[in-house]
Amino acid sequence: MQQRAPRTDLFTPFDANHAGYLEVGEGHRLWWEESGSPDGIPVVFLHGGPGAGCAPAYRRFFDPARYRIVMFDQRGAGRSKPYASTEANDTWRLVADMEKLRTFLGIEEWLLFGGSWGSTLALAYGQTYPDRCLGFVLRGIFLGRGDEVDWFLRGMARVFPEAHRAFESHIPPSERQDLLAAFIRRLNSANRSEALAAARVWGRYESMCSTLRMTEAPMGIESGESLLAIARIEAHYFMRRLYLEDNQLLRDMPKIAHLPATIVQGRYDMICPPTSADALAQAWPAADYVIVPDAGHSAMEPGVRAALVRATETFKARLRVAA
Numbered sequence: 001m002q003q004r005a006p007r008t009d010l011f012t013p014f015d016a017n018h019a020g021y022l023e024v025g026e027g028h029r030l031w032w033e034e035s036g037s038p039d040g041i042p043v044v045f046l047h048g049g050p051g052a053g054c055a056p057a058y059r060r061f062f063d064p065a066r067y068r069i070v071m072f073d074q075r076g077a078g079r080s081k082p083y084a085s086t087e088a089n090d091t092w093r094l095v096a097d098m099e100k101l102r103t104f105l106g107i108e109e110w111l112l113f114g115g116s117w118g119s120t121l122a123l124a125y126g127q128t129y130p131d132r133c134l135g136f137v138l139r140g141i142f143l144g145r146g147d148e149v150d151w152f153l154r155g156m157a158r159v160f161p162e163a164h165r166a167f168e169s170h171i172p173p174s175e176r177q178d179l180l181a182a183f184i185r186r187l188n189s190a191n192r193s194e195a196l197a198a199a200r201v202w203g204r205y206e207s208m209c210s211t212l213r214m215t216e217a218p219m220g221i222e223s224g225e226s227l228l229a230i231a232r233i234e235a236h237y238f239m240r241r242l243y244l245e246d247n248q249l250l251r252d253m254p255k256i257a258h259l260p261a262t263i264v265q266g267r268y269d270m271i272c273p274p275t276s277a278d279a280l281a282q283a284w285p286a287a288d289y290v291i292v293p294d295a296g297h298s299a300m301e302p303g304v305r306a307a308l309v310r311a312t313e314t315f316k317a318r319l320r321v322a323a
Contacts, residue, residue, distance in 0.1 A: 007313050008306035010060035021081075022072075022104055024097045026088035031079035032072040032101060036064040041134070041319050042107045043312075044098065045071045046114030046121050048140075051233030053078025057300075061113065061308050066316050070110070072101060074121075077229050084229040086188075086236040091144075091243040095125045102132060111315060113308075115139035115264075115299050116272055117234075120242060120249070123280075126259070127252040134319055135260040136287075137311045139304060140269055140297050141277035143249050144242030148276060152238070153179050159270050160209050167205035170198065180239055187232040195228060202231035209270045212296040253283040260318060261287035262311035266295035266304055288314075 019033035036059070043062060047054050054071040062069050073080040075089045075097065098121075102110065111134045114122035119138040126133045142148060157164035168176055175182040186198035237243070245251075261284055265277035274291070281289040288311075292303035299308065 006310050008309055010057070010305060010309060011063060012060075013056065014059060014064050016056075016059075022097075022101055024075075024093075024100055026093075027082065028075050028085070028088065028097075029081045030072050030075070030097060030101065031081075032070065032105075034068065034070055034105070035059050036062060036067045036069040038068060040064075040066050040068040041316065042068045042070065042105075042110035043113055044102075044110050045069065046112065046118035047071075047074065047077065048114075048116035048118050049077060049230050049234055050074060050094075050117045050121075050237050051077045051084070051230040052117075053080075053229065061305075062312050063316060067312070068107075070101070070105065070107070072097075076233050084232050086233060089233065089236065090240070091121065091124055091237070094121055095128050098125050099129060099132070108132075109134050111135050111137065111319070113137045113312070116142050116297065117237075120144050120244075123249045123256075124244070126256045127249070130256050130259065133256065133259055135315060136256075137262050137264070137308065137315065138280075139264040139299055139308060140272045141263060141265060141280050142272045143247075143276045143280065144244040145246050145276075146241055148272070149180075149238045149241065151273065152271065156209050156270055163205055163208040166208075167201060170201040180235060183231070184235045184239060187228070187235055195232075196225065199227040199231040202235070203227035206230075206271065210297045211301060212266070212268055212294060250279060250283050253280075257284055257286065260315070262290065262314070263287050264290045264292065264304060264307045264311065266292050266297055266301065268295065269297040271297040 016033040016035040021029045023029055045058050053073045059069055074094050076085040109132050112122040120142050122136055171182040186194050189195045263277055263281055265274050290307045292307055295301040295303040
């Protein structure tokens with residue numbers, strides 16, 4: 001009998017089954033949704049940014065007949081409230097929020113799926129609650145190290161000089177020695193127009209460097225209002241080095257190295273260069289490490305998208321056997 005080739009394309013669009021808000025304290029309410037099969041393998045989708053929020057297309061990485069798909073907007077992001085807030089917003093509060101959501105939904109263990117900042121948060125949660133993790137599908141690895149933040153702010157100019165010039169030119173020459181602080185002042189300005197203008201510049205810079213073929217469109221979002229949470233919360237976390245010690249996530253890998261994982265990395269990812277994925281793969285010998293040869297950072301580039309769907313299909317079979 002001829003064996004069917006593994007699926008490599010997104011699943012047909014489907015709707016959520018349930019959605020609502022979860023009060024997590026300190027004035028924050030998280031938007032969450034469930035889709036797929038109520039009796040399926042629980043998986044939690046962790047969006048990037050921090051601050052980017054979730055979109056319906058992200059459900060489509062998972063077979064709705066076999067997965068119970070949980071998505072939520074992290075503090076200040078997407079539909080969570082208050083919007084674009086950096087108050088009481090840090091890595092370890094987000095880890096605690098995930099655990100509250102898991103308990104609220106009555107889930108014993110779940111698969112963690114995250115890209116970029118979502119990979120950081122998945123590792124931080126996993127190393128805090130390893131017994132609650134079935135495994136990991138991680139993309140565009142970001143370990144929250146200082147050199148990764150510095151690369152985003154200045155290093156990408158080596159590959160995308162025109163994009164960086166547009167980014168830097170938003171700041172007067174007298175303030176460019178500390179671009180991050182200068183952007184934070186504008187993103188948090190009481191003058192809404194000034195804050196939105198800075199958010200558009202930040203979003204365009206990130207978008208222009210995110211794909212193998214450079215695009216001017218800021219992540220498909222034209223509104224400064226829509227970009228404000230991404231820019232403001234990213235800058236807030238970057239200033240504080242993601243609330244992590246340098247190399248903390250690599251140092252603590254023994255806590256989760258026994259768990260199954262797939263690491264997907266675009267060869268030409270300029271937002272999160274492959275050196276971080278390589279370091280993680282070296283610390284995680286049991287992980288499947290997939291380099292996509294013709295892709296950048298975006299999860300929706302064809303090769304990355306295909307690799308992620310293959311990973312969820314593989315976990316579907318692996319976790320069924322394990323059960």
